[in-house]
Amino acid sequence: MAPSVRGLKLGRRYKLLAGAALVLLLIQGLAVWSFSGLEGDGKENSLPRVNRSPDNGEVAKDSDSSAGSRSQRWTVRPERRSSDGSKITRKATVTRKQRPPAHVFHGNWHNLTREGDTGSVEGAPHQSDRGFTPKCEITGKDALSALARARTHQCQQEIANVVCLHQAGELMPRNVQRQCQTTGCYIYFRKAFTCVVYAGRARQSYTAIETHDCFMPLQRSNYLHREVVRLAQSYENMRVTPWRMVTIWGGASLLTMYLRSMKDLLEVPDWPWDFFINLSATDYPTRTNEELVLFLSKHRHKNFLKSHGRDNARFIKKQGLDRLFHECDSHMWRLGERQIPEGIVVDGGSDWFALTRNFVEYVTYTKDILVSELQRFYKYTLLPAESFFHTVLENSKACDSLVDNNLRVTNWNRKLGCRCQYKHIVDWCGCSPNDFKPQDVVRLQQLSRPTFFARKFESSVNQEVLDILDAHLFGELPSETPGIKGYWESVYDSIDGLGGLSDVTMTVYAAFTRLALHELQGSKKETRQPSCWFTASGLPSSVELYFYDDHFQGYLVKQEVQSGETLEIWMMPQGSLKLSEQGEAIGRIQGLEVGTEWDPKERIFRNFGGLIGPFDEPVAVQKWSRGLNLTVTVVWIDPTYIIAASYDIIVDMDADFTQYKPPLARPLRPGYWTVRLLRFWELLAEVRFLVVPLTVRNKEPLRKGDRWLHAGPPKGQYMEQNFQALGGILNLPPRVEAEREAKGKSELLGKELEAWTDESLRSFWSVGGVCTKDASKSCPSLPVCSATRWSSMSPDPKSELGPVTHDGRVR
Numbered sequence: 001m002a003p004s005v006r007g008l009k010l011g012r013r014y015k016l017l018a019g020a021a022l023v024l025l026l027i028q029g030l031a032v033w034s035f036s037g038l039e040g041d042g043k044e045n046s047l048p049r050v051n052r053s054p055d056n057g058e059v060a061k062d063s064d065s066s067a068g069s070r071s072q073r074w075t076v077r078p079e080r081r082s083s084d085g086s087k088i089t090r091k092a093t094v095t096r097k098q099r100p101p102a103h104v105f106h107g108n109w110h111n112l113t114r115e116g117d118t119g120s121v122e123g124a125p126h127q128s129d130r131g132f133t134p135k136c137e138i139t140g141k142d143a144l145s146a147l148a149r150a151r152t153h154q155c156q157q158e159i160a161n162v163v164c165l166h167q168a169g170e171l172m173p174r175n176v177q178r179q180c181q182t183t184g185c186y187i188y189f190r191k192a193f194t195c196v197v198y199a200g201r202a203r204q205s206y207t208a209i210e211t212h213d214c215f216m217p218l219q220r221s222n223y224l225h226r227e228v229v230r231l232a233q234s235y236e237n238m239r240v241t242p243w244r245m246v247t248i249w250g251g252a253s254l255l256t257m258y259l260r261s262m263k264d265l266l267e268v269p270d271w272p273w274d275f276f277i278n279l280s281a282t283d284y285p286t287r288t289n290e291e292l293v294l295f296l297s298k299h300r301h302k303n304f305l306k307s308h309g310r311d312n313a314r315f316i317k318k319q320g321l322d323r324l325f326h327e328c329d330s331h332m333w334r335l336g337e338r339q340i341p342e343g344i345v346v347d348g349g350s351d352w353f354a355l356t357r358n359f360v361e362y363v364t365y366t367k368d369i370l371v372s373e374l375q376r377f378y379k380y381t382l383l384p385a386e387s388f389f390h391t392v393l394e395n396s397k398a399c400d401s402l403v404d405n406n407l408r409v410t411n412w413n414r415k416l417g418c419r420c421q422y423k424h425i426v427d428w429c430g431c432s433p434n435d436f437k438p439q440d441v442v443r444l445q446q447l448s449r450p451t452f453f454a455r456k457f458e459s460s461v462n463q464e465v466l467d468i469l470d471a472h473l474f475g476e477l478p479s480e481t482p483g484i485k486g487y488w489e490s491v492y493d494s495i496d497g498l499g500g501l502s503d504v505t506m507t508v509y510a511a512f513t514r515l516a517l518h519e520l521q522g523s524k525k526e527t528r529q530p531s532c533w534f535t536a537s538g539l540p541s542s543v544e545l546y547f548y549d550d551h552f553q554g555y556l557v558k559q560e561v562q563s564g565e566t567l568e569i570w571m572m573p574q575g576s577l578k579l580s581e582q583g584e585a586i587g588r589i590q591g592l593e594v595g596t597e598w599d600p601k602e603r604i605f606r607n608f609g610g611l612i613g614p615f616d617e618p619v620a621v622q623k624w625s626r627g628l629n630l631t632v633t634v635v636w637i638d639p640t641y642i643i644a645a646s647y648d649i650i651v652d653m654d655a656d657f658t659q660y661k662p663p664l665a666r667p668l669r670p671g672y673w674t675v676r677l678l679r680f681w682e683l684l685a686e687v688r689f690l691v692v693p694l695t696v697r698n699k700e701p702l703r704k705g706d707r708w709l710h711a712g713p714p715k716g717q718y719m720e721q722n723f724q725a726l727g728g729i730l731n732l733p734p735r736v737e738a739e740r741e742a743k744g745k746s747e748l749l750g751k752e753l754e755a756w757t758d759e760s761l762r763s764f765w766s767v768g769g770v771c772t773k774d775a776s777k778s779c780p781s782l783p784v785c786s787a788t789r790w791s792s793m794s795p796d797p798k799s800e801l802g803p804v805t806h807d808g809r810v811r
Contacts, residue, residue, distance in 0.1 A: 065308050065315070065318065065319060065348070065349055065350070065383075065386060065431070066249075066250070066351070066383055066386060066430050066431050066432065067250075067318050067319045067320060067382065067383055067386075067428065067429075067430055067431065134147070134160035134163075134164070135160060135161070135164055136160070136163075136164035136167065136168075138160065138163055138164075139163075139167060139336075140163070140335070140336035140337075142323075142324075142334045142335050142336045142427075143159065143163045143335045143336050145427075146159050146326075146333035146334065146335055146427070147159055147160065149333075150328070150329055150331075150333070151329050152328075152329055154328070155328035155329040155331075158326060158328045159326055159328065159333055159335065162324070162326045162335060162380065163324075163335050163336070166324055166335070166336070166338065171324075171376075171380065172324075172338055172339070172341070172376065172377060172380070173341045173373040173374075173376055173377055174339070174341060174342065175341055175342045175343050176341045176342075176343050176344045176369070176370060176373045176374065176377075176395070177343055177344075177369070177370065178343055178344050178345065178370075178395045179368075179370060179395060179396050179397045179399075180345075180394065180395050180396060180397065180399035180400075181397070214235075214237065214238045214239070222493070222495070222496045222500075223490050223493045223495075223496065225240075225244065226495070228240055231801070234801075234803070235804070235810075239268065239271075241261065241264060243260075245257045245260075246330070248327070248330055248331070248332065248425050248426070249422045249425055249426060249430065249432075250332050250382050250383045250422065250425070250426045250428065250430055251327045251332050251425075251426075252325070252326075252327045252332075252378070252379055252380070252381065252384055253327060254351075254384070254385050255378060255384040255385045255388055258278065258385060259363070259364070262276060262360045262363065262364050263364050265360075266357075266360065266361060266364055266365075273357060274296065274300060274356065274357055275296055275354050275355065275356060275357070276353075276354070276355045276356075276357070276360050277353075277354045277355075277407075278351075278352060278353065279352075279453065280352075280455065280456075282435075282455050282456035282457055282458060283352075283408070283453050283454070283455045283456075283457070284453065284454060284455070284457045284466065284469055285452060285453055285469070285473060286409070286444050286451060286452060286453060286454050286469065287451075287452045287473075288473060291452065292407075292452045295450060295452070296354070299403070300356070301356060301358075301401055302356070302401050302402075302403045303353070303354070303355050303356055303359050303393055303398070303401050303402055303403065304353060304354040304355075304403050304405050304406055304407050305349065305350070305353045305355075305389060305390050305393065305402060305403070305404070305406055306349045306350040306352075306353075306404060306405060306406035307347060307348070307349040307390065307404050308347075308348055308349040309349075312345075312346065312347075315346075315348060316340065316346060319348060319382065319383060319386070319387065320334070320381075320382040320383075320428055321340060321346060321348075321381060321382075321387065322337060322338060322339070322340060323335075323336070323337060323338065323382065324336050324337070324338045324380050325380055325381060325382045325427075326380055330425065331425055331426065331427075332382055332425065332426040332427060332428070333427055334382075334427035334428065335380075338380075341373065341374075341377060344370075344374075344391065344395045345391070345394050345395055346387065346391055347387065347390040347391050347394040348386050348387030348388075348390045348391065349386060349387075349390060349406075350386065350406050350410070351383070351385035351386040352406050352408055352410075352453075352455070353389060353406050354406065354407055355389065356401070358398070359393065359398060359401070362396070362398070363389070363392060368396075370392065370395060370396060371392055374388065374391060374392055374395075375388075378391075382426065382428055383430075390402075405449050405450065405451075407450065407451055407452050407453060408451050408452065408453035408454055408455060409443060409444060409447060409451045409453075409454045409455075410433045410454070410455055410456075411433050411434045411435065411436050411440055411443065411454070411455070411456060412431075412433050412434070413433075413434045413601075414431065416434055416600065416601045416602075416603075417431050417432050417433055417434055417601050418430075418431040419600050419601070421599075421600065421601065432601060433455065433456050434456070434601055434602065435456050435457060435458045435461045435462060435602055436454060436455075436456065436457050436462070436465045437461075437462045437464075437465055438462070438464050438465050438468060440465070441465060441468055441469075458602075459487045459489070459547070460487065460489055460545065460547060460608070461602050461604065462550055463485070463487050463547065463550055464550055467484070467798070470798065474809070474811060477797065477798060481797055481798065482789070482794060482795040482796070482797065483789075483794060483795055483796035483797065483798065483799075484797075484798060485548055485549045486546070486547065486548050486789075486790070486794075486796065487546075487547040487548075488544045488545070488546055488547075488556070488792045488796070489544060489545045489547075490542065490543075490544050491505075491543050491544060491545055492505065492509070492540070492542060492543040493541075493542045494539065494540070494541045494542060498699050501539075501699065502613075503613060503694050503696050503697060503698070503699065504611050504612070504613035504616070504692055504694065505543075505611060506539070506695075506696050506699055507613075507692055507693075507694050507695045507696055507757060508609075508611050508692060508761065509539065509540045509543055509555075509557055510536075510539060510540070510695070511695075511754070511757050511758050511761050512540075512555065512557050512569060512571045512761070512765070513536050513540060513557060513559045513569060514536070514754065514758055515571070515758055515761065515762060515765070515767060516557075516559075516567075516569040516571070516767045516770055517534050517535075517536060517561075518758075519767045520532045520533075520534065520770060520779070521533050532778070532779040532781070532782075534561040534562070534563065534565075534567065534778075534779075535561060535562045536559055536560075536561060536562075537559075537560045537561055537562050538560065540557045540558055540559045541558045541559065541560055541566070542557075542558045543555055543556065543557050543558070544556045544792045545608055545609075546570065546790060546792070548790070552573070552608045552609075553570075553572065553768075553790070554570060554571045554572040554573055554609070554765075554768060555570075555571045555609060556568055556569070556570055556571075556790070556791070556792050557569045557571065558792075563778050565772055565773070565774070565776055565778070566772065566773040566774075567770055567771070567772055567773075567782075568770070568771050568772075568773070568785050568788075568791050568792065568793065569767065569769075569770050570767070570768035570769045570770070570790050570791075571765050571766070571767060571768065572765065572766050572767075572768040573609060573610070573764065573765060574763070574764050574765060574766055576687055576688040576689070576764070577591065577592055577593070577685065577686075577687045578685065578686045578687070579684070579685050580682075580683045580684055580685065580686070582679070582682045582683060582684055583677070583683070583684035583685050586627070586630070586679070586684065587625065587627060588624050588625050588626075588627040588628070588630060588651070589622065589623075589624060589677065589684050589685050590623040590624060590625055591621075591622070591623035592620070592621075592622050592623075592675065592677055592685045592686070592687045593605070593610075593620075593621050593623075593687065594610070594612075594618050594619065594620050594621075594673075594675055594687060594689040595607055595610040595612070595618060595619065595621075595689075596610075596612060596616050596617065596618055596619065598619045598621060598659060598661075600657075600659070603657055605619075605621075610689065611692060612668075612689060612690065612691050612692065613668075613691065613692055613694060614666060614667035614668045614669075614670060614691060614694065614709055614710065615666050615667055615668075616668070616691075617661055617664070617666075618661070618664075618668075618689065619659055619660070619661040620634055620636070620659065620660060620661075620662075620675050621657060621658070621659040622634075622649070622651075622657065622658045622659070622677065622685075623656065623657055624651055624655055624656055624657070624658070625656075626653060626654055626656075627653060628653060629650070629651065629652055629653050630650075630651040630679060631648055631649070631650050631651070631679070632648065632649050632651060632677055632678065632679050632684065633646060633647070633648050633649075633677075633678045633679070633681070634646070634647055634648075634649060634660065634675065634676070634677055634678075635675070635676045635678065635723075635726065635730065636662060636664070636673065636674075636675055636718075637673065637674040637675075637676070637730075637732065638668070638669050638671075638673055638712070638718070639669055639670070639671030639672055639673065639691075639738065639742055640669060640671075640712070640716075640735055640738040640739045640742045641727070641732045641733060641734075641735045641738055642669075642712075642716060642717075642718070642724070642735070643723035643724055643726055643727060643730070643732075644662070644664055644673075644718035644719070644723075645662035645664060645718060645719055645723065646723045646726060647660065647662065662718075662719070663719065664713075664718040664719065665713035665714065665717065665718045665719065666713060667708070667709055667710070667711075667712065667713065668691045668712070668713075668718075669691065669710070669711070669712035669713075669742060670691045670692060670693035670694075670710050670745075670760070671690070671691060671693070671742065671745075671760065672688055672689075672690060672760070672763070673688065673689050673690070673691055674686060674687070674688050675687050675688075675689070676730070681729055681730075689764075690760055690761070690763070690764050692757065692760065692761070693710055693745070693748075693753065693756050693757045693760060694709060694710075694757075695753055695754055695757055697709060701749075701750070702749055702753060703749070704749070707746055707747050709746075710745065710746035710748075711743075711746045712742070712746075768790065769783075769788065769790060770782060771783045771784060771785040771788040771791050771793075772784060772785060773785055773793065
């Protein structure tokens with residue numbers, strides 16, 4: 001009886017406390033539920049254990065749109081067939097109910113964003129200054145997340161202003177009057193035309209259009225701008241915009257660039273043109289210009305745009321047209337939901353098109369409220385160029401001029417191209433087409449619709465496919481043609497200043513010069529010829545990537561020396577992959593590589609030379625052949641034999657690539673790293689890679705206070721979990737001596753530091769050759785670069801453009 005009475009007393013005593021605890025648990029549960037409702041964009045750095053292919057419904061399959069799919073349902077009026085069932089009519093947007101926004105006090109907005117929340121971008125720096133106060137009460141999780149992640153106060157203020165205007169109903173048009181009187185506007189079916197080319201390789205782009213009028217607004221590359229300006233001086237029908245604009249993938253700035261280019265083109269005197277055709281540096285012609293001119297002459301009043309298809313509701317959700325976006329800080333921020341203006345048909349698809357001059361004049365000069373209201377709407381739209389021109393034309397009086405064909409074929413491979421690879425610049429999952437390769441050429445021959453261009457092509461990925469198209473269009477070059485299998489791409493030019501260099505590349509390029517000059521001096525010691533002793537004059541003047549037969553061959557470094565001569569140095573990478581007998585017996589492992597800037601679409605490292613510094617985030621990639629399912633272990637070992645990371649990967653029978661980027665603490669310790677691939681702790685493969693010791697920080701020589709850069713991560717631990725217990729299984733040597741040596745090297749400065757850097761690079765790079773721009777008086781044995789096959793100064797007839805010939809060609 002006594003225990004029962006005591007229990008009742010305790011119950012009464014702690015009743016209030018228990019009630020408070022229950023309330024607290026309820027609040028926490030609601031908070032967790034609220035965060036779980038945020039729409040995640042997926043994790044780029046996940047282990048390949050989950051199939052993220054389009055077959056699982058995570059990626060859109062529309063053939064001409066760059067946006068990824070959305071999983072939420074959205075109800076709209078279904079499309080209807082006409083009485084004869086022969087045409088599809090798109091219905092204008094109808095009113096739909098919108099969920100009431102969640103109201104959150106603006107003083108707490110910065111506490112509501114975590115890694116992985118809606119719109120969060122992996123690797124994007126989070127705002128450290130929490131003192132920003134919006135001018136209104138911000139509502140909606142997307143807007144709060146964007147405010148928390150914006151890097152500058154200006155961008156935060158822009159986001160807040162946009163959201164406040166949107167909440168007040170003053171940002172978006174609510175109703176737009178459709179002017180098209182035709183149902184089922186799509187039709188399936190002058191010598192001058194204008195193209196807009198931006199970014200990339202100018203020669204490839206201009207080859208595509210030859211003697212037709214070309215108008216080029218250029219973007220980021222100063223080097224490209226100089227080269228195109230120089231090229232334009234040789235051709236009367238080629239103009240370069242006096243302005244330059246930096247655009248981002250999916251950004252509103254791309255539409256702004258197109259509209260500005262159109263206006264400038266219309267104002268160029270005495271330059272008549274009939275069609276506005278936009279091309280990028282990754283486009284290439286598939287038919288001759290004569291065929292294109294003949295086709296456009298027959299359809300001179302038609303506008304060619306490719307539509308997404310017939311499922312408007314799916315397109316709107318997948319494209320994010322029902323979401324509000326704003327571009328600032330070189331990022332497209334998702335800010336919440338919005339309504340599509342009533343009364344119009346929203347259309348879209350590919351952002352590559354051929355538009356008539358009449359339509360361009362209408363979009364540019366009209367006072368029509370249809371155009372002005374749609375410009376308001378698309379100013380805050382993701383991927384606006386994929387929908388703006390379609391929607392304007394579809395709802396205008398000229399809707400019957402719309403042809404569902406953009407005159408080009410795109411090499412889509414959704415399983416590879418739709419992996420949210422742009423989430424670092426846009427709060428959305430986007431897609432990108434693959435580069436054409438020789439095996440894809442058959443796609444160009446199996447089309448039922450007329451096409452004149454194809455995309456994408458990149459010589460750094462595959463040059464052979466361009467040679468095939470060149471042979472088809474211009475005739476095959478003789479096999480002995482100089483440079484026929486070579487490709488050179490500029491990555492640095494001293495004219496642009498140090499802005500084109502990082503601390504890693506600045507360190508490595510200078511070290512490459514020292515290694516080459518040291519080898520020249522050493523090769524002459526036996527004959528005692530001091531004439532080949534060169535002294536570098538400053539930093540390299542330029543650096544180029546060199547490819548031969550579709551394989552990366554290394555860096556070409558131009559260096560001026562104190563004698564006034566210019567040398568070009570070829571630095572070749574040395575492989576370090578080792579396959580064990582166990583790995584060969586299993587037969588599945590084909591390659592193991594470590595690098596940065598992994599491109600999952602093309603399955604290459606965009607950092608071609610694999611130059612890695614202490615603050616980089618390396619990725620380990622394994623290449624497989626088909627076979628039995630495997631579970632393998634990947635182990636990362638730093639220069640002092642610290643086991644930095646260890647994880648398992650399940651390799652399915654049909655997997656061809658697996659990759660993972662372990663979240664290692666930085667700075668990484670400079671020196672030779674090892675990645676081992678094991679099965680049941682038996683070695684399958686091993687590869688070494690170099691974390692380069694830096695000689696500069698912020699492009700200034702290292703000083704005493706910078707020694708921490710080379711000391712490894714805090715407390716010598718790269719991850720929260722300690723893997724050092726695996727040292728015995730891996731048969732690693734004792735760490736004492738290696739750690740003592742690493743500590744001594746971390747304190748090096750000046751010439752001693754340069755010597756360490758040079759010695760480290762020597763194990764991974766070798767001098768492939770040295771040549772001189774002009775015949776050298778101080779070292780006559782050096783070849784002249786123009787007569788050296790690998791040199792960027794050697795002839796390259798396949799890329800050279802000459803004067804316009806009698807048949808209108810330039811090559």
